[in-house]
Amino acid sequence: MLTSRLQAQARPQKESSNPPAHSHPLPARPAQDPILRLQRTIGNQAVLRLMRAQNPEVGLVWPQQGSQAASATVQRSPGPESDQPEKTKQSPKASPSPGNQVCSGPKLGATKLTADSTIDKKVAGVIDDVMARAAACGTLKTYITAKGDLAQGHLKVIEHYQGNDMVGSTHAEDRFDADDFHQAVKKYLQETEPDFPTDEEKQRQKIAEIGGFYDRKRDTINLPSDAKLGSALHEAVHRTSKPVFKNYFGQFLNEGVTQMFSDMILQDESLSAFTGHNYGENLKVANRLKDDKMKGNWKPIAEIYFNGDIHKPWEIMASIGLNRAMHKEQEILDAIKK
Ligand SMILES: [Zn+2]
Numbered sequence: 001m002l003t004s005r006l007q008a009q010a011r012p013q014k015e016s017s018n019p020p021a022h023s024h025p026l027p028a029r030p031a032q033d034p035i036l037r038l039q040r041t042i043g044n045q046a047v048l049r050l051m052r053a054q055n056p057e058v059g060l061v062w063p064q065q066g067s068q069a070a071s072a073t074v075q076r077s078p079g080p081e082s083d084q085p086e087k088t089k090q091s092p093k094a095s096p097s098p099g100n101q102v103c104s105g106p107k108l109g110a111t112k113l114t115a116d117s118t119i120d121k122k123v124a125g126v127i128d129d130v131m132a133r134a135a136a137c138g139t140l141k142t143y144i145t146a147k148g149d150l151a152q153g154h155l156k157v158i159e160h161y162q163g164n165d166m167v168g169s170t171h172a173e174d175r176f177d178a179d180d181f182h183q184a185v186k187k188y189l190q191e192t193e194p195d196f197p198t199d200e201e202k203q204r205q206k207i208a209e210i211g212g213f214y215d216r217k218r219d220t221i222n223l224p225s226d227a228k229l230g231s232a233l234h235e236a237v238h239r240t241s242k243p244v245f246k247n248y249f250g251q252f253l254n255e256g257v258t259q260m261f262s263d264m265i266l267q268d269e270s271l272s273a274f275t276g277h278n279y280g281e282n283l284k285v286a287n288r289l290k291d292d293k294m295k296g297n298w299k300p301i302a303e304i305y306f307n308g309d310i311h312k313p314w315e316i317m318a319s320i321g322l323n324r325a326m327h328k329e330q331e332i333l334d335a336i337k338k
Contacts, residue, residue, distance in 0.1 A: 103137035105129065109270025115230030116276055119223060124151040126229065127236045130269060138268040140261060143306035144240055150221065154239075155232070158184050160224030165208050167201070176204055181224040185210045188222070211277070214238045230274030234262045242308035245301070249313070250329030253336075255279050256286030257305055260298075289336045293319045 108114070108130060128150045135146035147154075160181035166172045176182055185207045189196045192215075197203055212223045212231045221235040237258050246254040260283060263273040290298045293316075300316055303309040314325040320335040327335075 100136075102129075102132045105133070107133065107269045108266075113229060114271055115228060115233070115266055115274035117229045119157065119225070119227050119229055119232055121157075123157065123223070123229065123232050124155040127155070127232050130233060130265060131236055131240070134265045134268060139264050140302060140306070143302045147240075150236065154219055155221040155223070157223050157225050157227075160226055162226055167204055167208075173200075173204070176208075182207050184222060185213065188213060188215060192217075209278075228274070228276045230262070230266070230276055233265060234258060234274070234277065237262045237265070241305050244308040244310060244313075245305040248304065248326055249316075249332055252282055252329065252333060253286060253289070254305075256282030256284070257301060259283045260286045260290065261302070261305065264298075285333060285336055289316070289320070293336060 108126075113126065128146070128148050131144065131146040131150075132148055134140055135144040138144065158181040160179060164175045164179040164182065167176055182204075186203060189203075189206060189210075193206075196206065212221070212227050212235050214221050214235045219239070221232065221239060223232055223235065241258070245257060249257075256279060259274070259277060259279045263283075266273060290296065290301065294300065300309075300312040304312045304316070310325075317323070317325060317327065317332075320332070321338070322331065322335050
């Protein structure tokens with residue numbers, strides 16, 4: 001799966017025809033003769049990865065769908081927040097008192113909710129609260145900026161019935177195609193995934209893998225109606241991230257790191273880690289990077305992932321025995337597993 005993704009990445013991509021007007025693919029790209037300079041310093045492959053920053057990002061994979069997680073290959077586009085000065089991410093909260101109020105509210109662990117709870121109408125408000133606590137008093141508080149606006153239309157729940165995931169007969173396929181969430185995923189993938197197949201059977205395979213997605217262009221989290229709270233949080237963490245981490249380390253590790261940070265937030269909420277995803281391998285590699293290679297120091301990872309720091313990738317590469325800021329994705333994964 002990863003191999004085919006890498007092959008796909010090796011092909012030059014057209015830039016998206018309609019990137020968000022106020023954003024640019026790589027906020028941190030050097031100002032002078034940027035592409036040539038990058039090609040010289042980090043190589044063509046790495047530059048291609050950087051330039052692919054136009055694509056969006058797909059979320060969790062249904063756990064029962066087998067081993068396709070690593071191939072949820074859709075890429076992320078620079079979000080509306082990409083142009084913010086990096087320091088806004090680290091600035092103190094606007095006012096300490098709302099933070100204190102937020103922090104004194106009950107954590108999820110004090111409610112009946114867990115990461116495995118099926119979402120309901122209140123999901124946007126629940127995740128807004130969780131992210132507000134994460135930003136004000138959580139382990140990741142230095143890195144997370146809570147927007148608190150998911151309930152204002154940035155989270156969409158789309159009808160989905162898992163029985164519609166079956167294929168194998170014309171009748172089943174008709175039901176698959178008629179499913180609201182499947183239709184939303186298809187539209188999104190067609191719009192954003194350059195490698196989305198034209199064959200309908202292959203399209204359905206891809207669609208069935210998607211358990212939620214963050215549409216960066218529209219700044220909207222999209223979830224199927226039977227999604228778990230853990231999936232909603234995973235997408236919310238994507239939403240608060242910058243594209244830089246994925247540009248340097250690739251989609252596979254980006255998903256693992258996203259789940260790693262999501263689980264840190266769950267732990268702050270006195271809940272167990274979320275397991276209802278298919279990113280087990282991704283998470284394992286992310287944890288190996290953090291625990292073995294970085295000796296438990298996740299902060300440089302967070303600085304890249306949340307703040308878009310472009311100096312820290314070198315530090316992480318050094319920790320896995322690589323000597324440039326950018327390497328091929330497979331090289332990075334191999335070095336972490338070594
Ligand atoms: Zn994801």
